[in-house]
Amino acid sequence: GPIHLGGTRWAAVGDALGRILSTQGAEVTREYYFNDHGAQIDRFTRSLIAAAKGEPAPEDGYAGDYIVDIAAEVQKRAPGALDLPEAERHETFRSIGVDLMFAHIKRTLHEFGVDFDVYFHENSLFESGAVDKAVETLKGSGNLYNADGAWWLKSTDFGDDKDRVVIKSDGNAAYIAGDIAYFQDKRSRGFDLCIYMLGADHHGYIGRLKAAAAAFGDDPDTVEVMIGQMVNLVRDGQAVKMSKRAGTVITLDDLVEAIGVDAARYALVRSSVDQSIDIDLELWASAGNENPVYYVQYAHARLSSIARNAADLGLSAEGANLALLTHDREGDLIRTIGEYPRVVAKAAELREPHRVARYLEELAGAYHRFYDACRILPQGDEEPGDLHTARLALCAAARQVLANGLGLLGVSAPERM
Template structure:
């Protein structure tokens, strides 16, 4: 019996007590089931009696005794105790606890998936680096966390579209084109331009693609370097992200907002809402009405639209595509962006608390030999995604970046994450999966297949370490659901590390395969199912993080 199943059992107990007239309350939509810190207090605990006591008009312990009486008659429950002010401690029958292993193996890849976010259509925008240079370490963190979050939300029932917004219009693209043009002519890069070896590389590719480009008039040269340079740079961005295991459903071009009239449409919509005014020859949005610290310009006095106007048009486009909520992941330097974006959402007639979610992530520092690593030869000033992958590998990079809460700054030790030892968290988890895979191969060589689920004596899993492992496996669906709702992929990583440790302790205490001439017993079969279930959860959890689960290491 998993925590989710026990939650339903407790709800049914409340309903039965209400129906019999011994309890007068509304049956709760959800019952929280937790694992006691002390295993001697049972397999699971719930505070449902404390939650219902006020509505029932009775002391919590009295409500708990009523529910305990109902639960003691449930098949699969061996004991129910009332503790403290009114907690219910539930001990499952051994076969009921052991059935978790069978359920996990039977569910396979589906184990851990829930429907807690079913019906939600979410647009998840992350990375969205300007196509003026390779993906740097900050964007790499968002690539790892954003992709993991997309997988989490999908596993929890949401319909998720991963989207990359590339700013291929505006002043930064002009500076990029001028930087390429200067490199092609062998001139110094403009003072406000982009530096790094990649500028020369892209410039050379433009010239190779159009050999006569440097003979065109200057304005035409700049335009060709702009168009081809952006295409080449963005193709490289997409390639490096794909090599990192991150592929987007939609790559949205800012330029299309200018070309399709979407900007004018958004300004007109805001004007209809009554929040647009003109001053100093410019068109403004009165965002202070909605809590912003100052009003924002939509169209400058020279007739040029602003980035903020593009933000308005882009948000409107997402909503018109049918998304219930727009989720945007931004770096720490964009914290001031939140107020104005909430204001534009409100000005368009939406509720920022319902239709918008902005996640802010902190910086990443790379450390090697105890010293900060600050520079990439190719980029000139920053560390790139490809530098990190070259140093530790894609799996370790993804795991390391997703393992910490996004609101925490990371000091990522390249020496640690490149080691093939148990102090490297991703190695520790992957090794647990490889260890189980090796054991299951050994069982097959001995002619000990898992067999049919109905033939497993789950009551044979009576050792304390087996119970610890079964309860840990039962937690996985709730970990996934909680991590999705809290937008916290790091909770999955920490759970996997705890699970790996729990498995290693089980393995050290409970011999799985027979030795020498020993015969296999029902305990052997049950433990093989427990090992297979653990491998399934490790594999599913690593998949959520976009990390492989090797069978050999």
């Protein structure tokens, strides 16, 4: 279905983390894992067929306007699809419907400023035989055993809290079978660190994914699992409950429509992923200093205005004597600017992009206080002096760091507001 708020948080955090890791010399590949195999896709397909027939969604199916829209588009592309024999009808709605849904997801992410290097399809692991191969490898190593007609991973041998079913007693693969094959696939492509970004209900995956790595004789530290907590929208002090488009959940599109891309990305990145967050729609849509993204962007716009005004006066920061910057507010701003490399390095090390957002707010605050206390450009008939030049250099540095930090978060640095 459409990307819900939890997934939207990972889009913002993951993209920022990729950018931050790149600053530290990492070669980063951003990969989106499409769950296009198994029961979820079957329910999705049956929901499309029901919508095409004008019937309510199946009890375990998906509801929402997007299902109706996709069902109508399937029928445009495959006229008479409803009249096909049952198996053929199911496959027609499945294949076209999945393609349409994924196209929507990619388009939505792109508009959010998030593009992936690889779109990986879970189903490809089954079609290619990668799942069967992974299962046979684990059987051969003795790390898979048969009990009650099912095949179990000896995950407790590798620190998990219980053994996990890989092949169920009915012969069908459990969800973890695809996860195991996917890990092997990533490692075979040369990645020495695999960072998984999963939802709040996936805590159990930390142990099982690390155990799967160890069962292959790999280092469990090649797997890192980040668990993202819930996101809630609030308006007028009340929780916003649902989206008509998606039926039961609020989506990325809903959030962007309410507060815009920049505010949405900043709001989602600003807090540790370990914390649930409430996004106050009125606050994040406002043009005031209480809105953190406005506060940071306004500092950049103000600095850009100073640069334009200086250029109009024929002033530049070239040859600035920085020893003249002795005011307390100048010192505060210089020290805050100097913290930037350390903050980014720590954000990369701890996988915590929110450190960059919080730092930018500190930098914007230091700049606003400096601006209030120190005259930057000459006024009236005042002749430009060395102190003006030095302060222009300080402003240029602050502007550059604000732009760099906003860029790491995927947020724009406007020159006018």
